[in-house]
Amino acid sequence: MKLFKNTDIENFSAEDVWRLYRNYVNNSQVDLISKFGFGEDIAIKAEKNFIFTKSGKKIYDFTGGIGVLNHGHNNEKILKIRKWYQENKFMEIHKNFFSPYVAALSSNIANLLPGDLNISYFSNSGSDANEGAIKLAYKYHEGKRDYILSSNISFHGKKLVASNITNSRETKYFKFQELVKSENFEFNDFESLSKKISQIKKNGKCNIYAIILEPFSASSLLSLSEEFLRKTRKLCDDLDIVLIFDEVYSGWAKTGNLFYFMNYDGLIPDIVTSGKSLGGGKASISAYTCRNKFFKKAYDNLRDATLHSTTFNGLGEETATAIEAVNIIIDDNYVEKSKRIHKFLNKGLIELQNRFPNIIKEVRGAGALNGVIINTDFSDRYLQPIISLLPSKFAKDEYAIKKIIVSSYISALYDDYNILTFYGSNKDLPLKISCPINIEDESLRYFLISFEKLLQKGTFDTLKIL
Ligand SMILES: Cc1ncc(COP(=O)(O)O)c(C=O)c1O
Incomplete structure (x- = not known):
């Protein structure tokens, strides 16, 4: 053995x-x-926005750790707090003693969020947080309403319930068993949403207990309009529907405000979920944070006080790490830094789009989460020679071709420029360019210069690299 x-x-x-x-x-x-350069190598160390590989490469990490790395890899302050926790032998877990860390983190979040978003529950993944929020909304209505609505462009996680309400190409390809009754409406289309609500009735009354939205969709880099969000807020108030904002990816300064919904004065969800960078790149911790009235009605009695919990929720060191992560976000002004990154990258990417309109169809993004839509239009004369080179089984599948072309850019950025990027799993498969919020300008400049060089080669040459 x-x-x-x-x-x-x-x-x-x-x-x-x-x-x-x-x-x-x-x-x-x-x-x-x-098949990718990064798949042939091993990452041995990571610091700030860099990954160091066994083969001796220093990689510029422009994935932002798929949302986790607002603070960068192995942030010094985060490492220090974890060491402090370990050296003092603070207690990790117990259900009998109250956790002072859970108390402090929840209080901090309540202080940072608007209105009476005061009650937090901590779990480990974004899907956990969303499923906790869904349970709470269902319980708020005492099981009397049956449906939750989500958008036709959405990503809420891959656990069973979270995948029931997720609508991305990747997860809808195979339909898992429906554990919650859900319907979807057209992205950013209030008419479609209100029509769905009026169609789903029980004894002539509203039968929707919750609507879950991503104010900024990280998988497509598209945002919901202020008008859509405000109208939806009002509709939920009128019909007593619990409005959940999923900010698992977009939250904690990622998209240019502490939470994306905070771009709009007075717009407050009933529950907001967060995760990813809440753990400072070291802890797997997520949260739902709920307005008083909803928590009170759902769980605030002796029988139901522990109706929702897990073994590992609120682990000591994880929660202490999140307290530090949130303090860094505030003390080091990540909101302003995130806005600055967007200004810098967005300007550079739009300049590149103007120079290479055949390749860059669209520039999208907010804060430190940006990207481009690579032109994969079959009818485009410029792309015709490439499409004709592909095996016919691929040439028939629009998304397979999109994946091949976007992957070829990811591959070339890695192989030729030591830049790691990725693509979004939803509409148009955006090539995502994301970074830690404390990144230095030199790295942002390096990205734009390298991307420009690659664009000069064009899609035809880039595709040959695959
Ligand atoms: C908006 C959003 N919600 C939920 C999730 C699920 O989070 P997790 O993968 O931690 O379960 C993700 C993951 O990418 C996400 O982007």
């Missing part, structure tokens, strides 16, 4: 890791990722 020790791991080659993945983790994942 061979049991690895942690010290064995530094001697693993990429092939060793592939082999173990093939046998013990996920065989096809190796086929998917090992």
Whole structure:
């Protein structure tokens, strides 16, 4: 029997890791990722916005850790707080003693959020937070209403319930069992939303207990309009529908405000969910934060006080890490920094779009989460020669071609410029360019210069790299 020790791991080659993945983790994942330069290498260390690989490369990480890395890799202040926690042997978990960390983090969040968004529950993933919010909304209506509505462009997670209300190409391809009754409406279309609500009735009364929205959709880089959000807020007030904003990705200064919904004065959801960078890049912690009235009615009695909890919710060190992460966001003015990144990148990307209109169809984004839509239009004369080179089974699938072309840009940025990017799983598959909020200008400039060089080569040459 061979049991690895942690010290064995530094001697693993990429092939060793592939082999173990093939046998013990996920065989096809190796086929998917090992074709990219980053799949052939191993990341051994990461700091700020850089990843250092076994083959000696220094990579500019422009994924933002898929939302997790507002503070960058291994932020010094975050590491220090975790060390402090460990060296003092503070208690990690207990259900009998109150957690002073949970108390403090919840109080901080209540102080930072507008209105009476005061009550927080901490869990581990974004899906956990959303599912907690959905349960609370259902319980608020004492199980008397049956449906939750979500947008036809949405991503709320991959756990069973979260995937029921998610509408992205990736997750809708296979329909898992419906655990919640859900319907969807057209993105940013108030008429479509109100029509759905009036169609779903029970004994002539409203049968919707909640609406879940992403004010800024990270998977498509599209935002809901202020008009849509305000009208939806009013409708939810009129019909007593619980309005949930999913800011798991967009929250904690990622998209240019502390939360995206805070761009609009007086617009307050009944529950907001967050996660990802709440853990400062080190802790897996998420939260739902709820207005007083809703929590009170749903759970505030002796019988129901612990109706929703998990073993690991509110772990000590995770929660202490989140307290530090939130303080850094405020003390180091991440909101202003995030806005500045957007100004810088958006200006540069629009200039590139003006120079390469055949390749960049659209520039999208907010704060430190930006991106471009790469032109993959079949009818485009410029792309015709490439499409004709692809195997016919791909050439028929619009999304397969989009994936191939966007992936070729990701691959070329990595191989030729040491830049790691990724694409969004939703409408138009945006090539996402995201970064830690404390990134230095030099890295942003490096990205724009490198991307310009790649665009000069054009899609035809870039595709050949794959
Ligand atoms: C908006 C949004 N909600 C929920 C989730 C799910 O979070 P997790 O993957 O931590 O379950 C994500 C993940 O990317 C997300 O972007």
